[in-house]
Each structure stands twice: as C-alpha cells, then as structure tokens.
Amino acid sequence: SSSLLPQIDMKQPEPSTDSGSSSLQRPEETTVSSQTTHGAADMTRRMVCGGLAGMIAKTATNPLDRIRMLSQTGEHGIKLSSSTTTTKRITPLQLYKSILQNEGILGLWAGNGANLLRVFPAKSIVFSSNDFYRGVAHTLYFGNDVDNNNNNYTTQQQKQQLPWMLSFLSGGLAGMTASAATYPLDLARGRITGKLAGPGGKKHYKGIVNTVLITAREEGVRALYKGVTPTLLGAMPYEGIKFGTVGMLERAFPKSSTGEEQGGVLSNNIVRKLVFGGAGGVSAGLLTYPNDTIRRLLQLQGSKGTTEHFDGYFDCFRKTYAKYGIERFYRGAFINIVRMAPNTAIQFGSYELLKQMSEG
Numbered sequence: 001s002s003s004l005l006p007q008i009d010m011k012q013p014e015p016s017t018d019s020g021s022s023s024l025q026r027p028e029e030t031t032v033s034s035q036t037t038h039g040a041a042d043m044t045r046r047m048v049c050g051g052l053a054g055m056i057a058k059t060a061t062n063p064l065d066r067i068r069m070l071s072q073t074g075e076h077g078i079k080l081s082s083s084t085t086t087t088k089r090i091t092p093l094q095l096y097k098s099i100l101q102n103e104g105i106l107g108l109w110a111g112n113g114a115n116l117l118r119v120f121p122a123k124s125i126v127f128s129s130n131d132f133y134r135g136v137a138h139t140l141y142f143g144n145d146v147d148n149n150n151n152n153y154t155t156q157q158q159k160q161q162l163p164w165m166l167s168f169l170s171g172g173l174a175g176m177t178a179s180a181a182t183y184p185l186d187l188a189r190g191r192i193t194g195k196l197a198g199p200g201g202k203k204h205y206k207g208i209v210n211t212v213l214i215t216a217r218e219e220g221v222r223a224l225y226k227g228v229t230p231t232l233l234g235a236m237p238y239e240g241i242k243f244g245t246v247g248m249l250e251r252a253f254p255k256s257s258t259g260e261e262q263g264g265v266l267s268n269n270i271v272r273k274l275v276f277g278g279a280g281g282v283s284a285g286l287l288t289y290p291n292d293t294i295r296r297l298l299q300l301q302g303s304k305g306t307t308e309h310f311d312g313y314f315d316c317f318r319k320t321y322a323k324y325g326i327e328r329f330y331r332g333a334f335i336n337i338v339r340m341a342p343n344t345a346i347q348f349g350s351y352e353l354l355k356q357m358s359e360g
Contacts (some may be wrong), residue, residue, distance in 0.1 A: 001110040003054060005105060007103070012321075018276060020041075023107055025303070027254040034307050043128055043132075044125060044281070045130040045133060045344055045355075045358050046124075046128040046355070047124035047125070047127075048124065048132070048354075049118070049127070049351055049355050049358060050122035050123045050124040050125075050126060050127030050128055050351055051120035051121065051123050051295030052120070053123060053127070053346070053347050053348075053349075053350035053351040053354060054096050054120060054123025054124070054126075054347060054349070055120055055121065056065075056346060056347075056350045057117050057119075057173050057342075057344070057346035057350065058112070058115045058116060058119045058343070059109075059112060059115075059116070059259050060342065060343075060346055061194045061342055061343040061346070062108065062109050062111070062112045062345075063096075063108035063109065064335060064338060064339035064342075065096045065193065065299070065339055066108055066109070066110055067092050067096055067099070067106075067113065067332075067335055068332045068335040068336045068339055068347050069190070069193040069332070069356040070095050070099075070193075070332075071092060071095065071335060072292075072296055072331055072332035072336075073296050073297065073300055074295055078159035079346065088334045092332075093336050096108075110192060110193060111189055111192035111314065112194035112220060113188055113207060113208060114185065114188050114192050114193075114207065114208035114211065115193075116187050116338050117185055118182055118185035118186055118208070121181065121182050121185075122178045122179070122181075122185075122186075123178070123179035123347065125174070125181055125182070126174045126175060126176055126177075126178045126357075127174075127313025127351055128173055129173070129174040129178070130170055130174035130239075130243055133169070133170035133171075133174055134166075134167070134170045135163065135217055136170075137166040137167075137169065138162055138166075139258075141162070141163070141166055159243075162247060164244050164248045164251070165244075165248060166244070167244045167246070167247030167248070168240040168244035168247075169240065169243065169246060169254050170239045170243060171239040171241075171242060171243025172235070172236035172237065172239055172240030172243075173233035173236075173237055174234045174238075174243070176232055176236050176238065177238060178235070178239075179231050179232055179235040181332055183224075183225060183231060184209060184212055184225070185212075185298050186214050186231065187215070187224055187227065187288045188205075188208045188211035188214035188215070189208070190227075190296055190299040190300065191205055191211055191299065191300065192205050192207075192208070192211055193214070199250075210285075212224065218300050218302075222303060225300050226299055227294075227295045227296070227298035227299040228300065229312075229313050230292075230294050230295040230298065231295050231311050232290055232322060233291065233313075234288050234291040234292060235289065237248060237284070237288050237291075238284045238285075238288045238292075239282070240284075240285070241282040241283055241284040241287055241288070242277075242280040242281055242344060243280065245276070245279055245280035245283045245284070246273075246276045246279075246280045248273075248322040249276040249279060249280075250272070250276065251331055269347075269352055269354050269356075270349050270352050270356075273345075273348040273349045273351070273352040274346075274348065275345070275350065277329050277344045277345045277346075277347055277349060278340075278341045278342065278344055278345030278348075278349075278350025280344055281340040281341060281343060281344025281345065281347075282337055282340050282344075284340075284344075285337060285339075285340035286333065286337060289329070289330060289333050289336060290329035290330065291330075291347060292331075292358070293329045293331065294313060294316050294317055294320070294329070297310065297320065298310060298313070298316055313353050356360060
C-alpha cells in the first residue's frame with residue numbers, strides 16, 4: 001500500500017495543472033457575472049428611487065396641478081356658487097373655490113391615483129435612463145470606458161465635465177423613452193384632472209383603469225394615443241432642458257476636490273439638487289408650455305362634454321390660434337411655473353436622498 005503513495009503523488013500534479021489553468025478563467029467569468037448582477041441590481045435601485053421621488057413630488061403638488069390643468073384646458077360651465085354658473089374664463093383662485101365647493105378638499109387631489117400609477121414608471125425610467133444615457137455620452141465624448149457598474153458616470157466630477165448639449169440629449173432621450181412607455185396612463189391622467197365634476201359631484205371618469213376602459217370602449221383603442229406626437233416632441237426638449245439646466249448649474253457652481261461647493265451654501269448635495277432641479281423645471285416648463293397646451297387639448301377631444309375637434313397637432317394649433325390668439329397657449333402658465341418649481345425640486349432632491357439611503 002505504501003508503493004501506491006508515490007504514484008498518487010505523481011499523478012496529482014497533472015489534474016492540478018488542468019484545474020489550475022481552468023481556475024485562471026473562472027475568476028474572470030465570476031467577475032463578469034458579478035458585474036452584470038451588480039449592474040442590474042443598481043439599475044433596479046435607481047428605477048425604484050426615481051419612481052418614489054416622482055410619487056412624492058406629484059402628491060405634494062397635485063392641487064396646483066389640478067388648477068393648472070383646468071386653466072389650461074378651458075373647462076366650461078364652472079359653478080362658482082350654489083346658484084350661478086359661468087362659462088367665462090375664471091382665475092386660479094376661483095377654480096380653487098369651485099373645486100372645494102363642488103368636490104370637497106379631496107377634489108384638489110382628483111387624478112392623483114392616476115398620477116401615481118403613471119408617475120412611478122415614468123420617473124423610474126426617466127431618472128435611471130438619464131443616468132444610463134449620460135454614461136453612454138461620457139464614453140463617446142471622452143473616448144474612455146466608463147464603469148457603469150460602479151456608476152462613475154454619475155459622480156460630481158463627470159457631471160461637471162459633460163457639456164450642456166450632451167446633458168440635454170441624455171435628458172431628452174430619457175424623456176422620450178419614458179413617454180412612449182407610459183403614454184396611455186398620461187392620457188388617462190389628463191382626462192381625469194382636466195374635467196370638473198358634473199351636477200351632484202358626478203364624475204364621468206372614476207380612476208385610471210376606468211378611464212382607459214371607457215376611452216377604449218367609446219372612442220376605440222387608438223384614442224389612448226391621442227396627442228402622442230406632441231407628447232414625444234415635447235418630451236425631448238422638456239426633459240432635455242430640465243436635465244441640461246441642472247448640468248449647466250452644476251458646471252457653474254462646481255464642488256472643490258474635497259467635495260465642498262465653493263460658496264458653501266450648496267455644499268450639501270441634496271440642497272444642490274433641490275435648487276438646481278427647481279430651476280431646471282421652471283425653465284423647461286416655461287419654454288415648452290405651448291406644446292403642452294396643444295397636447296392636452298388633443299387628449300381631451302372626443303371625451304364627454306368636449307365639442308372641439310382637431311385633425312392633428314398643426315390643425316389644433318391653427319384653430320386654437322385663430323379663435324383665441326397666442327395668449328391661449330399660455331393659459332395656466334403662471335400656475336404651472338408655481339407648480340414646477342417645487343415639483344422638480346422635490347423630484348431631484350428626493351431622488352438624491354433616496355439614492356443615498358439605499359446605498360447604506
């Protein structure tokens with residue numbers, strides 16, 4: 001039996017050599033697999049953070065959004081008191097009082113359920129895909145590889161380096177991606193919030209699923225995509241201007257190598273996102289508001305109580321301009337600016353906070 005021992009010892013090196021050579025590949029395979037898993041997990045984390053940030057912002061500013069939508073769509077037959085009804089244009093304050101009188105305090109949050117169902121997937125896609133497109137843009141522009149799994153493309157240093165136009169394109173592509181994926185939900189939200197309750201507080205649409213079903217039944221499935229063209233055309237400049245403005249402000253107010261902002265007041269990254277996000281939202285909302293008005297008018301046509309008909313985007317612009325003038329396209333713009341500042345500030349601030357919390 002002792003003579004077998006050297007034979008065993010002599011044979012061991014051969015398999016150990018083979019296993020050793022194969023083991024040289026296994027760490028690489030494991031590393032690739034680990035990076036892929038880590039990348040997928042990080043993208044999921046970013047999507048969840050983006051979705052939750054959008055929900056927080058929407059709920060906080062839904063009353064302003066409801067008043068803005070009613071101003072923008074020109075809702076008629078608004079009851080201002082128990083005995084009088086007017087079809088004239090009314091002020092945001094009158095709209096606020098009318099909502100409270102006819103629908104109660106919860107009327108200010110009408111459509112918020114539809115908002116949340118739409119906003120979560122929309123903002124999860126917008127924020128996560130913007131991070132992704134920024135990474136691609138950084139790689140193409142600087143010609144070096146970006147470790148997406150370590151998310152180097154979202155560090156402050158790289159955000160300062162990326163030109164404004166690439167930040168604009170990244171945000172614009174992210175906006176179009178999200179809009180295309182969630183448009184029927186956006187249409188349902190527009191119809192719910194863009195209509196006041198009828199006599200006795202009766203509402204034609206009762207939630208996002210009900211709105212989608214009624215629209216498809218009464219007007220056909222294609223009606224779920226009414227206004228999709230201006231939505232996609234508007235998503236590109238809107239999100240592009242928003243994210244581009246944030247990127248531009250980050251370049252204008254850079255942090256030092258130690259991570260501290262030169263002026264001190266913006267040293268906290270969450271505060272930076274709140275301020276820059278609010279500025280980006282106001283800029284984007286003001287510059288793209290006429291397109292958004294056309295989009296809302298197209299979404300509402302065919303719904304109960306709406307008599308106007310348009311044959312597409314340019315027909316809507318032509319008829320609306322001929323009847324009301326350029327002012328019509330900016331109706332509700334002031335309340336929109338008042339809404340956009342806190343909405344986008346909360347979005348960006350919440351996204352940054354949730355990311356920090358999820359990172360441990």
